Amino acid sequence: MDFFEAQDRAKRNSGKLVLLYLLAVIGIVFSIYVVTLLLYHWQIADVQDAGWWSPGWLLMVTFAVLGTITIGTLFRVSQLRKGGSAVAELLGGRRLDPSTTNAGERRLMNIVEEMSIASGMPVPDVYILDNEENINAFAAGFNTNDAAVGVTRGALEQLTRDELQGVIAHEFSHIFNGDMRFNIRLIGILNGILLIHIMGMVVMRSVMFTGGTRRRSGGGKDGGGNATIVIILAGLALVIIGYIGMIFGRMIQSAISRQREYLADAAAVQYTRNPDGLAGALSKIGSKKKGAEINDGHAMEMSHLFFASSFHSALDKLYSTHPPIEKRIKAINPSFDSGDEKRRSKLRKKFEKDHVSASKPAAKQGAGGHAALTPEVILGAIGTLDPGHINRAGKLLEQLPDSLRQAAHEPLAAEALIYAMLFMADESGRHAIPGWFADEADKAVQNEVKKLMKELEGGDRNWYLPLADMAHASLRGMSKEQYSTFHNIIRRIVLESEDQNLFAFAIEKIVDRKLEMAFSGNKVPEVRHHHLKTLGKELSLLLSVLSHASDKDSENAWKAGLKPIEKVAPDGMELLAPEECGLAELDKALDELAASANPAKKFILSAVIHTVTADKQITTEEKELVRAISEALDCPIPIGAMG
Numbered sequence: 204m205d206f207f208e209a210q211d212r213a214k215r216n217s218g219k220l221v222l223l224y225l226l227a228v229i230g231i232v233f234s235i236y237v238v239t240l241l242l243y244h245w246q247i248a249d250v251q252d253a254g255w256w257s258p259g260w261l262l263m264v265t266f267a268v269l270g271t272i273t274i275g276t277l278f279r280v281s282q283l284r285k286g287g288s289a290v291a292e293l294l295g296g297r298r299l300d301p302s303t304t305n306a307g308e309r310r311l312m313n314i315v316e317e318m319s320i321a322s323g324m325p326v327p328d329v330y331i332l333d334n335e336e337n338i339n340a341f342a343a344g345f346n347t348n349d350a351a352v353g354v355t356r357g358a359l360e361q362l363t364r365d366e367l368q369g370v371i372a373h374e375f376s377h378i379f380n381g382d383m384r385f386n387i388r389l390i391g392i393l394n395g396i397l398l399i400h401i402m403g404m405v406v407m408r409s410v411m412f413t414g415g416t417r418r419r420s421g422g423g424k425d426g427g428g429n430a431t432i433v434i435i436l437a438g439l440a441l442v443i444i445g446y447i448g449m450i451f452g453r454m455i456q457s458a459i460s461r462q463r464e465y466l467a468d469a470a471a472v473q474y475t476r477n478p479d480g481l482a483g484a485l486s487k488i489g490s491k492k493k494g495a496e497i498n499d500g501h502a503m504e505m506s507h508l509f510f511a512s513s514f515h516s517a518l519d520k521l522y523s524t525h526p527p528i529e530k531r532i533k534a535i536n537p538s539f540d541s542g543d544e545k546r547r548s549k550l551r552k553k554f555e556k557d558h559v560s561a562s563k564p565a566a567k568q569g570a571g572g573h574a575a576l577t578p579e580v581i582l583g584a585i586g587t588l589d590p591g592h593i594n595r596a597g598k599l600l601e602q603l604p605d606s607l608r609q610a611a612h613e614p615l616a617a618e619a620l621i622y623a624m625l626f627m628a629d630e631s632g633r634h635a636i637p638g639w640f641a642d643e644a645d646k647a648v649q650n651e652v653k654k655l656m657k658e659l660e661g662g663d664r665n666w667y668l669p670l671a672d673m674a675h676a677s678l679r680g681m682s683k684e685q686y687s688t689f690h691n692i693i694r695r696i697v698l699e700s701e702d703q704n705l706f707a708f709a710i711e712k713i714v715d716r717k718l719e720m721a722f723s724g725n726k727v728p729e730v731r732h733h734h735l736k737t738l739g740k741e742l743s744l745l746l747s748v749l750s751h752a753s754d755k756d757s758e759n760a761w762k763a764g765l766k767p768i769e770k771v772a773p774d775g776m777e778l779l780a781p782e783e784c785g786l787a788e789l790d791k792a793l794d795e796l797a798a799s800a801n802p803a804k805k806f807i808l809s810a811v812i813h814t815v816t817a818d819k820q821i822t823t824e825e826k827e828l829v830r831a832i833s834e835a836l837d838c839p840i841p842i843g844a845m846g
Contacts, residue, residue: 227451228272231399231444236264238440268399275398280391287344287351288328290387290508294341294499296330296353301612301676307359313600314368315352318375318474320669321596322588323830323839325717326676327352327378331359332497338362338488339495341508342374344383346837348720355497362484369471369481370510372588376470379586379839382463386508393504400445406438460507460524468535474588478536485511486539489528578767578812584844585808585833592841599669599842606658610651611670617677618689619651621714624667625696626652627659628706634660637699643692664823667706668830669842671714678714679721686722690715698787705752705824708786709831712793716834731798735806738799739773741792742807745832747779748789749814752828756818764814768806793835804836821845 240260283289288298299308312329319326327342327350335355344350352374358367377383472478488494488511495511496502503514512525525531532539600608610616622644627634634656641649659666681689697704697711732738750760761778796807811832815825826845833840 227396227448228268230451231272231396231448232261232265232268234444234447235268235440236261238444239264239437242437242440271398271402272395274395276391276395279394280387283387283390286349286387287342287383288330288349290341290343290390290505291328291330291351291353294330294332294353294497294501294505295334296332296351299329299331301326301329301673302609310364311354311359311367311371314364314371316673317593317596317600318368318371318588320599320672321592321842322375322379322586323833323841323844324378324672325350326672328676328679329353331356332499335497335499337491337494337496338484338511339497339513340370340374340510341505342377342383343386343508344378345387346384346720347378347839348717348837350378350383358484361487363480365475365477365480366484366487368475369477370484372471372474373467373481373510375474375588376467377463379470380463380466382467389507390504396448396451397445397504399448400442403438403441403443403445406441407435457524461526464525464531465534468531472535474590474593476590479539482532482536482539485528485532489532578809578816581812581816581840581844582805582809584841585838588841592843595843596669599665602663603666603670604658604662607655607662607666607670608673610655610658611673612677614677614680615645615647616651616655617674618681618685619648620655620670620674621678621689621693621710622648622652622696623655623659624670625693625704625707625710627656628667628704628710637696639695640692643688643695667710668713668827671710675714675717678718681718683722686718690718705786706827708789709827712790712831713834729798730800732795732803733800735768735771735803736773738796738803738807739776741795742773742810743776743779744784744788744792745796745807746776746810746814748784749811749825749828750778751781751784752825760814760817763817764810767809767813771806793832797835797837799836804838807836808833808838 240257282293291298299312301312303309303312308331311331315329316326324347327344330351330353332339332353332355336357337355338358338361340352340354340358342350342352352371354367354370358370362370377386468481471481475481493515495509495513496515497509497513506512506514507524509525511528512523607620610620622640626636629635636649636652636656640652644652678686678689693711693715697707735742746761746764750757750764757778765772765776796804799807811829815821815829821829829845830840
């Protein structure tokens with residue numbers, strides 16, 4: 204299953220959720236209708252003479268239940284509209300400072316950065332659940348641009364690097380497979396059902412409190428006694444029905460979540476080639492009766508988010524959101540023995556040296572020192588990882604000068620780092636800071652830019668995209684006013700460059716696209732195009748830019764790009780002249796292409812990759828531009844996929 208199929212499967216799961224949700228709501232409406240009718244007959248009417256069918260009453264109950272559930276759902280969804288960070292904060296998470304010097308936290312940050320750079324996705328916000336002593340972790344968000352990864356203090360302190368890497372790889376699988384958006388919707392739905400239960404508790408407590416007050420004051424000796432009993436019974440019924448609804452909700456969690464956990468475990472082993480790492484983490488959880496339990500009050504409604512079940516009850520066998528630990532270990536490593544410490548120690552030393560085992564051999568190199576990979580291989584790598592990608596990312600991180608890594612981890616320095624890379628990427632070789640920059644940027648930022656430009660001189664161009672990815676987490680810490688200034692400056696650097704600086708454009712799209720999602724209220728991308736027929740103008744412009752940039756024979760590159768989409772391509776597509784392919788126009792075209800459904804995105808990226816590989820090689824500039832396009836489409840390409 205490729206990235207696009209996984210994303211579509213997640214959408215189908217959302218449809219399944221809607222069906223199960225409707226069944227739960229119908230059950231709640233019917234239950235409340237029957238209970239309230241029984242209480243009405245007992246209090247007022249003669250049961251033998253009264254009818255049991257009352258369309259008007261059923262309609263009132265339906266509206267009341269739907270209104271209550273809708274309010275509860277919308278309240279929770281509005282709380283989580285910020286995406287992954289809102290979920291983490293609701294669970295009591297503390298955002299990890301990317302520049303942390305704590306050894307355990309630094310190790311976690313290195314693993315997350317390594318995974319992010321290897322996969323080509325933004326470095327997510329990382330949170331620590333300081334008050335949780337058991338081992339657990341989660342990933343949350345609406346998409347790759349607003350994802351957050353959280354781990355408990357117990358996981359940080361009790362897991363080895365290999366085990367922690369296995370857990371993080373598991374969570375990255377959920378990000379790639381589109382599970383996160385579905386999980387947030389499920390949280391909202393469960394909260395809506397829970398509100399029925401809460402309302403019953405409120406009704407019972409308020410009536411009992413009022414009754415106690417009246418008795419103490421000597422009033423209400425007889426009158427209204429039956430009515431009070433009826434209200435208490437109605438409240439009790441709401442409590443029971445709401446609880447049953449929650450059980451139904453937990454069954455929904457279980458029905459959809461269990462199989463996804465097996466898939467994420469398998470993907471984590473595929474990413475790291477180290478089944479002992481993930482199995483070791485699971486074994487440590489399984490060694491305690493409640494080794495993954497979360498003490499926070501939201502543990503039940505968010506159990507499906509976690510690496511292992513965060514909530515336990517007597518009915519776990521019926522609706523546990525995760526498969527049994529023993530079965531998960533057996534599925535990924537049948538021969539695993541938690542007591543074989545000697546064998547595990549040997550493996551640990553090997554992995555500490557190599558980070559991952561069984562790394563794929565380097566691909567055959569083409570012209571210019573880049574891997575001559577086929578378009579099909581590159582397309583198949585989207586949204587995936589393998590040990591070679593992770594190993595390459597780890598080595599690249601080791602090569603980065605400490606001063607640049609530190610700059611990427613601090614908000615002001617991260618802003619200056621992006622400007623410095625844009626100026627250093629000037630293809631004319633001038634590497635000059637424009638005069639207007641002194642009027643637009645803060646003085647401290649200007650000084651930092653000059654210092655970082657000296658650090659980048661003579662450095663490897665392949666550092667730039669990973670540094671931009673690493674800076675993303677720090678840049679999300681800007682205020683809206685700071686982001687607005689930052690956005691305007693990088694746009695001006697790109698659009699006012701004397702030559703069309705495609706690298707500067709790529710960096711701008713990669714960085715600004717992520718931050719725009721972080722600072723805007725809309726976390727869910729709009730889908731306006733379900734096929735390519737409505738995208739002829741935008742697709743022509745995109746392939747024309749790539750054709751002129753990738754090959755001396757632009758016509759050959761253009762034809763190569765059209766070949767994989769010839770059956771679905773819009774009518775009238777033509778190769779545009781270079782002067783018709785401005786960066787401002789390309790920017791607008793990418794924004795429109797990004798509003799496409801997954802099947803259309805797959806065709807777009809296939810055409811893009813065939814265009815740039817028409818001459819059998821991929822230059823650094825082409826890799827950067829393709830990365831920018833894939834980022835704009837929310838389809839991450841791993842660092843090693845293009846050589």
